[in-house]
Amino acid sequence: MNDWIWSIKSLARRRLRTLLAVLGIAISAALLFDMVMLSGGIEKSFADLLTAKGYQIRLSPKGTLPFDTEATLPAANSIIRQLRQDPAIAAAGAVLGTSLYGRGPDSLVTLFGYGIQPEGQGLYWLQAGSDLAPSDTNGVLLSSAAAGLLGAEVGDTVRMVGRLDPQVITGSVDRKLAVRGLVRWAYDYRGQPSVGTVLPVMQALAYGNREDRASLILVKAKEDRHAPALAAALRTRFPDLEVYSVADLVAVFKQRLVYFRQLSYVLGTMSLIVSVLLISTLLTITVNERLGEIVTLRAIGVARSTIVRQVLIESAVLTVVGGVAGLILGLGTARYLDSILTSFPGLPAAFSFFVPRRESVSTAAVVLLSAGCLAGLYPAWVAARAPIAATLRSEAT
Amino acid sequence: MTAPWRSLALQPAILMIIGAYPAGAQVIQVAVERPLAAELGLSIGDTVRLGTRIDSMTSSAVVAAIYEPRPDPAEIAKRERHIRLHLPDLAALLGAPDRVDRFGVGLKPGVSPDSAAIVLNRGAFGYRVHVSAALAAESSQTFLVVSRFHRAIAVITIVASAVFLLCIMLLKVEERRLDAAVMRFIGVRRRTIFSALLLEAALVAVLGSLAGTALSYVAGSVTNAYYRRFFDTGLIFSAITHEIVLFSIALSLVLGLLAGMLAAWRLVRTPPLVLWGRG
Numbered sequence: 240m241n242d243w244i245w246s247i248k249s250l251a252r253r254r255l256r257t258l259l260a261v262l263g264i265a266i267s268a269a270l271l272f273d274m275v276m277l278s279g280g281i282e283k284s285f286a287d288l289l290t291a292k293g294y295q296i297r298l299s300p301k302g303t304l305p306f307d308t309e310a311t312l313p314a315a316n317s318i319i320r321q322l323r324q325d326p327a328i329a330a331a332g333a334v335l336g337t338s339l340y341g342r343g344p345d346s347l348v349t350l351f352g353y354g355i356q357p358e359g360q361g362l363y364w365l366q367a368g369s370d371l372a373p374s375d376t377n378g379v380l381l382s383s384a385a386a387g388l389l390g391a392e393v394g395d396t397v398r399m400v401g402r403l404d405p406q407v408i409t410g411s412v413d414r415k416l417a418v419r420g421l422v423r424w425a426y427d428y429r430g431q432p433s434v435g436t437v438l439p440v441m442q443a444l445a446y447g448n449r450e451d452r453a454s455l456i457l458v459k460a461k462e463d464r465h466a467p468a469l470a471a472a473l474r475t476r477f478p479d480l481e482v483y484s485v486a487d488l489v490a491v492f493k494q495r496l497v498y499f500r501q502l503s504y505v506l507g508t509m510s511l512i513v514s515v516l517l518i519s520t521l522l523t524i525t526v527n528e529r530l531g532e533i534v535t536l537r538a539i540g541v542a543r544s545t546i547v548r549q550v551l552i553e554s555a556v557l558t559v560v561g562g563v564a565g566l567i568l569g570l571g572t573a574r575y576l577d578s579i580l581t582s583f584p585g586l587p588a589a590f591s592f593f594v595p596r597r598e599s600v601s602t603a604a605v606v607l608l609s610a611g612c613l614a615g616l617y618p619a620w621v622a623a624r625a626p627i628a629a630t631l632r633s634e635a636t
Numbered sequence: 637m638t639a640p641w642r643s644l645a646l647q648p649a650i651l652m653i654i655g656a657y658p659a660g661a662q663v664i665q666v667a668v669e670r671p672l673a674a675e676l677g678l679s680i681g682d683t684v685r686l687g688t689r690i691d692s693m694t695s696s697a698v699v700a701a702i703y704e705p706r707p708d709p710a711e712i713a714k715r716e717r718h719i720r721l722h723l724p725d726l727a728a729l730l731g732a733p734d735r736v737d738r739f740g741v742g743l744k745p746g747v748s749p750d751s752a753a754i755v756l757n758r759g760a761f762g763y764r765v766h767v768s769a770a771l772a773a774e775s776s777q778t779f780l781v782v783s784r785f786h787r788a789i790a791v792i793t794i795v796a797s798a799v800f801l802l803c804i805m806l807l808k809v810e811e812r813r814l815d816a817a818v819m820r821f822i823g824v825r826r827r828t829i830f831s832a833l834l835l836e837a838a839l840v841a842v843l844g845s846l847a848g849t850a851l852s853y854v855a856g857s858v859t860n861a862y863y864r865r866f867f868d869t870g871l872i873f874s875a876i877t878h879e880i881v882l883f884s885i886a887l888s889l890v891l892g893l894l895a896g897m898l899a900a901w902r903l904v905r906t907p908p909l910v911l912w913g914r915g
Contacts, residue, residue: 259803266796495713524807579784584777
């Protein structure tokens with residue numbers, strides 16, 4: 240206990256330099272925590288987004304990622320029927336994504352359309368009104384942005400127009416639909432005007448001739464732990480389709496955002512080095528200044544190990560105080576940095592880059608504390624090896 | 637090339653099988669990008685089969701050219717592979733004759749793209765006319781976001797560096813307590829000591845800036861070499877311009893001088909006996 244008091248008093252004697260050191264460590268630690276949140280946050284946030292509605296597997300056209308291209312898969316209903324007969328599958332639903340037009344108050348507005356199967360949907364949360372029934376071919380669900388553009392509320396009727404034909408200056412398909420509800424789409428970017436109808440209606444709007452095509456099929460395994468095995472089985476069963484488990488999609492996403500992960504490693508390492516340098520420099524100079532005091536203690540019988548312990552405690556105190564301040568600062572800067580990165584065009588609004596996770600933040604804190612203590616080793620060594628007689632003589636003159 | 641065939645999916649949804657084409661079949665020409673050709677061991681004259689589904693690879697094609705893809709920052713992370721076909725061949729392959737995703741329109745000299753777009757959009761039905769500059773601005777949004785992120789990180793780094801510099805300068809000047817005390821005892825004026833310490837701080841800042849500049853060039857070269865190899869591209873990832881170097885040196889000089897001033901000011905206003913340790 241005495242060692243701790245002695246070390247804290249020693250730091251308190253030089254308030255300005257201790258304050259600056261703590262501030263420097265706090266900023267470096269904040270950057271370290273931010274980078275730790277960034278490195279693991281991307282995949283955590285994406286995995287959470289994918290499993291938000293409990294669907295662990297996606298089937299998409301061969302060679303494509305879900306909604307990455309306009310490619311579609313044929314015979315969607317036949318595939319769905321086969322999937323729903325599988326005892327390992329709890330739910331399955333096809334989704335068609337397409338662009339379409341809605342008649343706004345004074346013009347046509349461009350919208351994104353989801354054709355869904357309400358009995359197997361993993362794309363939205365109802366916010367107002369009611370959900371679509373599986374056989375509801377006259378209803379539509381709107382995002383709040385789409386409702387704003389169309390000037391529509393729950394209960395209103397809106398007109399949706401499919402492909403426009405420039406040669407005859409008309410929409411090839413035109414449907415009047417009643418707004419059943421307002422929903423939040425899981426993968427929409429901020430302000431995306433999206434609408435949803437049952438699959439056959441969207442297929443008619445997209446293709447006119449009711450082609451049975453879908454962009455994606457969502458599959459929910461009865462048990463989470465069986466999802467990877469089920470994905471492997473589906474891969475064998477449907478060789479013409481691309482089958483992705485959540486882990487597969489996270490791996491692809493990680494590959495696409497590899498730059499941010501590597502940047503986080505580089506900046507995290509640099510901030511750790513800066514913290515170590517700061518602590519080491521500060522304590523070395525402080526120890527050099529106090530050599531007379533240290534050798535006097537040695538001369539009156541204080542053990543070398545006690546001196547080493549006290550210097551190491553000083554370095555630990557600086558690291559802990561700086562680290563705690565850094566964590567608070569880091570959470571603030573992470574929010575700011577996240578607000579910048581989440582403004583990427585086309586990124587789902589629910590996505591985050593900086594996700595504070597207990598395990599990763601704890602690991603970073605332990606690494607920081609260990610590095611801080613290591614930084615105290617050199618000044619401790621300087622303090623321990625100071626020759627008593629020569630130092631006392633030089634101090635006296 | 638003969639069996640065993642290898643299949644490959646290309647964006648948006650064209651599948652390719654490498655192998656021999658049946659005698660007498662109509663053969664179309666295809667240009668393959670260099671990384672894809674290298675990946676599959678394709679060379680000019682080889683044949684491939686193309687289709688939109690794995691069970692309908694009906695179109696045979698001969699590799700007529702291998703091209704170097706234009707470095708595109710928007711594409712590198714996707715690691716997509718591309719081939720090029722003549723438009724009628726692709727339309728026939730996709731089963732969508734006389735349909736295109738977009739037209740490119742070249743204007744006669746002197747015609748304003750904005751006014752042309754307004755005129756064309758007035759009569760547009762089923763399409764939308766965009767000016768290339770506006771499209772370029774929109775598609776560079778991603779990089780503007782990355783740039784803003786880099787700037788925010790740079791601000792945090794500068795603040796951390798400023799604190800670090802202040803701390804080091806303070807310690808460095810504190811080391812000179814005895815020298816300052818002796819100078820005061822022999823009659824050297826405070827202003828002279830202050831100037832000397834400031835000059836020393838400026839020298840340290842200049843040397844640090846030069847070392848930092850050299851280090852940044854090394855780091856930039858390593859970054860470029862690594863990412864060019866990683867993404868197999870000729871893009872420049874780290875560009876250290878003269879403006880950046882000048883700004884960084886000026887900033888570190890200002891910060892160094894400020895830190896030196898603060899530390900020197902604390903030292904010169906301390907009585908010499910206290911500096912000597914007898915006060």
